Amino acid sequence: MSLNPPDEYMDPTDSVAVPRKTARRPATLEGTVITLLDISKAKSDHLLDRIEELLRERARPQAIVRKKKPTFARPAPDPLRQEIVGRTDVLIEALAD
Amino acid sequence: MPPGGRPIVEPEAEADPIEALYARGVTDGLPVVPPTPDRVRRAIEACGRHGGDLVALVPPNYGRATVEKIAVNAVMAGCRPEYLPVVIAAVEAVCDEAFDLHGVSATTNAPSPLVIVNGPVRAALDVNCGAGVFGSGRRANATIGRALRLVCVNVGGARPGAISMSTLAHPGRYTYCIGEYEEVSPWPSLAVEHGFGPQDSTVAVLAADAPLGVYDQRSRRAADLLATIAPSLAVVANHKMTHWGDTLLVLSPEHAQTIAGDGWTKADIRRNLFERLRRPVRDLVPGKDGGDGLPEHVLRKFRHPQDDETLIPKFRSPENLKIVVAGGTAGRFSAIVPGWTFSKGSSLVFRKIHIP
Amino acid sequence: MHDGVFFEDHGIPTATVVSSEFVHAARAQAEALGARDYRTVVVPHPIQPLTREEVRALADKAFDEIVRRLTT
Numbered sequence: 001m002s003l004n005p006p007d008e009y010m011d012p013t014d015s016v017a018v019p020r021k022t023a024r025r026p027a028t029l030e031g032t033v034i035t036l037l038d039i040s041k042a043k044s045d046h047l048l049d050r051i052e053e054l055l056r057e058r059a060r061p062q063a064i065v066r067k068k069k070p071t072f073a074r075p076a077p078d079p080l081r082q083e084i085v086g087r088t089d090v091l092i093e094a095l096a097d
Numbered sequence: 098m099p100p101g102g103r104p105i106v107e108p109e110a111e112a113d114p115i116e117a118l119y120a121r122g123v124t125d126g127l128p129v130v131p132p133t134p135d136r137v138r139r140a141i142e143a144c145g146r147h148g149g150d151l152v153a154l155v156p157p158n159y160g161r162a163t164v165e166k167i168a169v170n171a172v173m174a175g176c177r178p179e180y181l182p183v184v185i186a187a188v189e190a191v192c193d194e195a196f197d198l199h200g201v202s203a204t205t206n207a208p209s210p211l212v213i214v215n216g217p218v219r220a221a222l223d224v225n226c227g228a229g230v231f232g233s234g235r236r237a238n239a240t241i242g243r244a245l246r247l248v249c250v251n252v253g254g255a256r257p258g259a260i261s262m263s264t265l266a267h268p269g270r271y272t273y274c275i276g277e278y279e280e281v282s283p284w285p286s287l288a289v290e291h292g293f294g295p296q297d298s299t300v301a302v303l304a305a306d307a308p309l310g311v312y313d314q315r316s317r318r319a320a321d322l323l324a325t326i327a328p329s330l331a332v333v334a335n336h337k338m339t340h341w342g343d344t345l346l347v348l349s350p351e352h353a354q355t356i357a358g359d360g361w362t363k364a365d366i367r368r369n370l371f372e373r374l375r376r377p378v379r380d381l382v383p384g385k386d387g388g389d390g391l392p393e394h395v396l397r398k399f400r401h402p403q404d405d406e407t408l409i410p411k412f413r414s415p416e417n418l419k420i421v422v423a424g425g426t427a428g429r430f431s432a433i434v435p436g437w438t439f440s441k442g443s444s445l446v447f448r449k450i451h452i453p
Numbered sequence: 454m455h456d457g458v459f460f461e462d463h464g465i466p467t468a469t470v471v472s473s474e475f476v477h478a479a480r481a482q483a484e485a486l487g488a489r490d491y492r493t494v495v496v497p498h499p500i501q502p503l504t505r506e507e508v509r510a511l512a513d514k515a516f517d518e519i520v521r522r523l524t525t
Binding site (some may be wrong): 008012 | 114116117124131132133134137155158160161162165166169170173247251252
Binding site for chain 3 (some may be wrong): 001019020021022023024025026027028029037039041042043047048050054058059069070076082084085086088089090091092093094095096
């Protein structure tokens with residue numbers, strides 16, 4: 001920054017307010033690492049179990065990783081998010097009802 | 098530039114810092130103190146924590162209230178640096194799931210977090226507990242409550258009319274902060290009643306409507322005074338609303354002395370009011386004295402609700418009636434602060450204030 | 454919603470499966486987080502009374518849509 005620090009004001013908002021773009025998509029799931037994130041709502045596991053089967057049958061991923069949030073009532077804790085970021089190509093999250 | 102800080106405007110391009118901050122949409126309608134890095138740094142230093150420490154995720158947007166973000170908002174609200182530990186504790190408290198800030202911030206109802214301060218910090222920071230306790234004039238009350246609201250809006254996303262859909266709201270959405278006048282209270286403080294020590298400094302937050310005054314100049318006995326207060330409590334939300342939760346009764350010092358003079362404890366007050374505030378089902382049927390009334394799932398339990406004498410409590414338990422002593426030592430005027438505390442709604446939440 | 458927006462923000466294509474009762478809430482929250490083009494994969498409400506087999510059948514129906522959400 002070229003300004004002297006006393007001439008700047010700090011942002012009272014969180015950066016979540018800035019416009020976001022969705023991530024770039026691959027052409028196909030073949031060879032990708034897919035993370036299935038269970039939000040810990042009852043029945044989510046049944047849905048994700050079946051999705052995992054279908055992915056293995058039809059999508060030929062490199063790997064499927066299962067993760068689970070402690071509770072659906074809050075966002076995933078940072079350590080879990082960091083565990084996922086950088087180690088997966090795509091993510092499927094279920095099931096909010 | 099401080100770590101994590103982002104300059105939001107360059108005053109060289111803006112004639113007036115106050116106007117520049119209005120233009121950013123980050124005020125509550127009143128002018129704010131420009132949050133310069135120096136001011137923010139002083140506030141962070143006064144709380145003895147790192148600016149990057151995450152205090153809470155603020156619903157409904159779950160914005161990250163780091164110590165630094167809270168400090169920026171506290172500076173804007175006009176806080177002195179030493180108020181920051183109180184603001185931090187209040188932010189922690191409203192982000193407790195029991196407070197349901199998501200609901201408080203989004204609802205069409207009118208609640209605003211009321212901050213109730215207990216303990217030695219009141220004297221250290223000159224928090225008003227006495228005359229004009231809900232009113233203007235004292236920096237700590239004015240700016241601590243305002244800082245909490247700015248955090249809810251700027252970090253939590255509770256922007257009026259967008260995410261925050263309150264039909265009417267109330268002036269407590271500018272600021273809403275009182276201290277309990279422990280020194281003149283005949284009883285243990287609110288914090289001590291909830292398990293804290295008298296030397297602990299605490300905040301309690303209540304999702305609260307505006308205060309409703311209860312005037313009684315002439316009662317000389319506890320039972321007479323509570324007979325005046327009870328009908329004012331009966332109209333919280335509406336006169337037929339039942340099973341309500343935490344609600345605050347602010348007894349003026351004179352009223353408190355009248356009640357304590359008869360040997361009554363806070364528990365006696367709660368029990369007396371709880372008993373007085375029950376009404377028979379027949380009085381609570383929708384259509385009688387108003388179209389509102391008991392919900393269908395309750396009415397279904399009674400064969401002939403319009404004749405049923407079963408008593409339904411206004412409050413879920415005596416313990417939902419929270420009592421503090423506050424206000425000037427002259428004046429026989431108390432107040433009821435209705436909570437936004439229907440079943441599964443918000444509850445009073447405490448946090449200890451950590452002073453470095 | 455918050456998780457999905459977070460992962461998209463970190464370059465990870467994400468498909469969030471929600472029941473139909475929650476589409477609008479999810480949309481509003483995503484927009485509040487700045488993610489205007491975020492879209493969910495919708496399955497019919499309710500979920501909780503369903504048997505395991507019925508939930509698996511929902512996965513079968515939603516599968517193609519999930520893949521479309523994750524690929525170009």
